[in-house]
Amino acid sequence: MNFTIKNTLISVADSYVTTDVQVVDGKITAVTPNLEIIGTEINGENKLLLPGFFNAHTHSSEMWQRGAIPPLPLELWLAHLYDFTPLNTEQVYLSALGTAVETLLSGGTSVVDHLVLIPGQELETISTAVRAYQEVGIRAFIAPLIQDESLSMGIPNGELQANHEPYFRSSGETLAIMETAVKQFHQPEVGINILVAPTGIQLCSDDLFIGCIALSNKYDLCRHTHLLETKAQEKLAEEKYGCTAVQHLQQLGFLNSCTTLAHCVWLKESDINILAQTKSTVVHNPLSNLRLGSGIAPIIKCIQAGINVTFGCDGASSNDSQDLLEAIKIGSILHNLTEPDYQSWIPPRQAVKMASLGGAKGLNVEDELGSITVGKKADIVLYDLNNLSLLPRTDPIGLLVLGRPVNVVNSAWVNGKQIISNGKITTINIDELRQELFNRSHWETQPKSANLDQLAPRYRQVMGLD
Numbered sequence: 382m383n384f385t386i387k388n389t390l391i392s393v394a395d396s397y398v399t400t401d402v403q404v405v406d407g408k409i410t411a412v413t414p415n416l417e418i419i420g421t422e423i424n425g426e427n428k429l430l431l432p433g434f435f436n437a438h439t440h441s442s443e444m445w446q447r448g449a450i451p452p453l454p455l456e457l458w459l460a461h462l463y464d465f466t467p468l469n470t471e472q473v474y475l476s477a478l479g480t481a482v483e484t485l486l487s488g489g490t491s492v493v494d495h496l497v498l499i500p501g502q503e504l505e506t507i508s509t510a511v512r513a514y515q516e517v518g519i520r521a522f523i524a525p526l527i528q529d530e531s532l533s534m535g536i537p538n539g540e541l542q543a544n545h546e547p548y549f550r551s552s553g554e555t556l557a558i559m560e561t562a563v564k565q566f567h568q569p570e571v572g573i574n575i576l577v578a579p580t581g582i583q584l585c586s587d588d589l590f591i592g593c594i595a596l597s598n599k600y601d602l603c604r605h606t607h608l609l610e611t612k613a614q615e616k617l618a619e620e621k622y623g624c625t626a627v628q629h630l631q632q633l634g635f636l637n638s639c640t641t642l643a644h645c646v647w648l649k650e651s652d653i654n655i656l657a658q659t660k661s662t663v664v665h666n667p668l669s670n671l672r673l674g675s676g677i678a679p680i681i682k683c684i685q686a687g688i689n690v691t692f693g694c695d696g697a698s699s700n701d702s703q704d705l706l707e708a709i710k711i712g713s714i715l716h717n718l719t720e721p722d723y724q725s726w727i728p729p730r731q732a733v734k735m736a737s738l739g740g741a742k743g744l745n746v747e748d749e750l751g752s753i754t755v756g757k758k759a760d761i762v763l764y765d766l767n768n769l770s771l772l773p774r775t776d777p778i779g780l781l782v783l784g785r786p787v788n789v790v791n792s793a794w795v796n797g798k799q800i801i802s803n804g805k806i807t808t809i810n811i812d813e814l815r816q817e818l819f820n821r822s823h824w825e826t827q828p829k830s831a832n833l834d835q836l837a838p839r840y841r842q843v844m845g846l847d
Contacts, residue, residue, distance in 0.1 A: 382407075382797050385418045389425025389763065391753055392730065392778060402430060404759040407797030412755060427767050428791055429777045431733060432752050433490025433520075433760040435740020436480075436705050438605070438643040438664040438693030440526070441510065442468055442497045444476035444818075446698035449827055455611045455673045455699075456536050456840055460832035462698065463532060468499050470509045475821065476697075477513035478814050482806055483703035484519060484694070486788075488781075490760040490795050491520040491740065491750070493605060493641070493664075493693065495578055498525055500549065503558045504565065511566050511573055518800045518808045520760060522744055524578030524605040525562060527555050527593075528585050535583035536836060537616040539843030556592040563600050572796060574603070574744070581607035582626045583614050590633050603639040603744050609652075610644035611675045613844060627652035636661045641743040643693060645683070646676040653679065657686040662743030667712040668702070669695035680712070681720040681727075691739035692732075709736050710782055729782035763792040765804070 386402040391412070401416035402409060402425075443462070450461050477494065484492050492514070498506045507525055514521035529552040533545050559577065567575040577593040579585040585606075597604050609615055609626055618626035627648065630636050636659035643664045648656070656663065663683050670676060683690055692712050694703045713727040720726060727735075741751030749758050764771070764781060768789045771780045781789070793801040800808055841847045 382794075382799060383420025384423050385416055385420060386423040386425040386430060386763070387416075387418070389428050389430040390766070390777060391430050392733075395730070397777065401425075402753065402761075404794070404797050407759055409753060409755050409757050409759050409761075412753060423763070423792065425763065427765075429764040429766055429781070430753060431488070431762050431764065432737040432750070433762050433793065433795070434488045434705050434709070434736040435691055435744070436484045436489040436492045436694050436703065437641060437691045437740045437743060438493055438495060438666055438695055439480060439703065440497055440696035441477045441480040441494045442466070442473055443696030443698040444479050445472055445822070447701045448698070449825075450698050453673070453833070454613070454840070455675055456613050457833055457837055458673055458699065459532060459535070460836045461830040464830040464832045465827055466497075468497065470499065470502065470505055472821065473499070473506055473509045474513050475814065475817055477510045478517060478809060479818060480697065480703050481514055481517040481519040481521075482809075482811065482814065484705055485517070485793055485800055485806065486790055487703070487705040487707070488736075488762050488764075488790060489519075489705045490762065490793060491522065491744075493522040493524055493576070493744070495524045495526045495580075495605060495643070498527070504562060507562050507566055515571070515573065516809055517806070518795050518798055520572045520795055522574045522576055522603070523566070524576035525559060526578055526580050527559060527589065528580045529555055529589045530584045530586060532584070532832065533836060535613075535617070536840050537613055537620055537843045552586055552589040552592060555589065556596065559593070559596060563596065563602065567600065567602070576603045576605045578605040581610070581614070582621070582629065583607075583617055587633060590630070590635055594634055597639070603641065604635060604637070605641050606635075606643070608642040608645050609647040610670070611673075612647060613840070615647040616843070625649055625652050627655050631655050631659060639745045641691075643695070644670065644675065644678060646670055646678045648679055648683070650682075653682055653686045653688065656683070657688050660689070662689040662691060662739070664691055664693045664743070665712045666693045666695040666708070667715050668708055669699040671711075672699055672701070677715060677719055679719070681716050681725050684727075685725065689739055689742050690735055691743055692736050705736070706781065706786055709733075713782060729776070729778045732782050733778055759794050759797040761794050762790055764789050765791040
């Protein structure tokens with residue numbers, strides 16, 4: 382689709398200009414006033430044009446547990462999640478659709494889905510998510526969540542001697558599945574990217590990490606993992622390695638400029654220095670960190686060290702939303718509490734850049750995405766500045782980031798294809814999606830989790846809660 386957006390507001394330096402933006406064959410070809418119209422004319426008057434944001438870490442299938450898991454720390458929250466998420470591929474499909482739609486309607490044009498795989502149907506799970514994301518039209522970075530250690534291994538032993546059941550599949554078998562997935566589904570040219578994505582040091586052996594590094598190098602893939610989300614993971618790393626998790630991942634060679642690390646709450650100063658040296662990216666997930674009591678990530682210190690930082694919603698039952706604007710807002714102002722020098726706080730324009738160009742940089746696509754620049758792909762979003770939640774007229778980006786914007790996305794394009802028009806998704810039937818999600822769920826208060834009952838006593842003892 383070729384189109385010309387006329388008289389739209391864009392951000393330049395510390396101000397705004399009204400200009401035209403031209404898109405031909407999916408790429409931005411001109412950004413200047415008084416352009417001749419090529420293709421469809423889009424009225425940009427009283428609208429703000431921004432590059433699409435990245436929802437740089439989520440788990441789409443968690444949507445089925447949204448609002449259902451009680452207040453618990455991550456390790457026990459996972460135990461509850463495992464008990465009540467018997468997924469099938471139709472659920473995977475619908476929740477991927479829902480994740481894509483909510484991301485788009487809150488300004489995101491790309492999503493990193495740390496995709497939970499159905500045991501025995503791993504390739505079918507990935508294929509189903511690919512189908513959903515292609516139908517909606519969002520740019521997808523699918524990071525199949527893999528592990529080779531059992532859930533109980535994620536809790537430190539402390540002074541206890543714990544017995545751990547073996548994981549049902551070997552690291553070699555898991556890596557073979559991943560290589561097949563890469564060969565079948567990795568197609569960046571059509572907006573589907575596969576990442577190697579071990580779940581984290583708490584549930585993965587060194588063999589799995591090393592295998593992922595080899596796959597990443599062989600197929601030029603980005604890497605994604607959870608890192609130091611909780612205090613328990615910090616303690617576990619010391620038990621397993623005798624050093625920090627960051628030091629260990631550096632020794633393995635997992636950290637580089639194509640590595641994105643979700644959470645990074647419990648970083649030491651030496652860890653921050655390593656992440657800066659290796660040019661790794663931190664994905665800030667403030668809402669799930671608060672929801673699970675994980676802590677507040679040292680984002681200001683990361684930025685000051687020169688680390689690239691971007692934002693994620695995290696899964697829809699640890700957030701429990703996929704509202705990217707909400708994650709950006711909380712992820713910005715939360716650090717006004719942790720950093721006494723207000724000159725280091727994150728202003729709205731910086732937050733927008735972190736959410737767009739920061740996401741692109743972490744996924745090694747900053748030359749193609751993340752800014753309104755001639756030659757880049759047209760993953761762009763037009764916001765309605767006449768919307769009540771963006772009035773009265775002050776600073777448009779300030780209103781978008783610091784306010785509580787509701788239904789403010791007027792239009793969105795991915796690779797030049799219009800996905801949202803006049804606030805409505807154009808590619809799928811939202812009413813049908815809503816009805817399917819309603820019909821396949823029911824109001825309930827879930828029973829007690831057997832996994833939770835089994836793991837809670839040990840967790841409480843090793844974390845000093847009893």
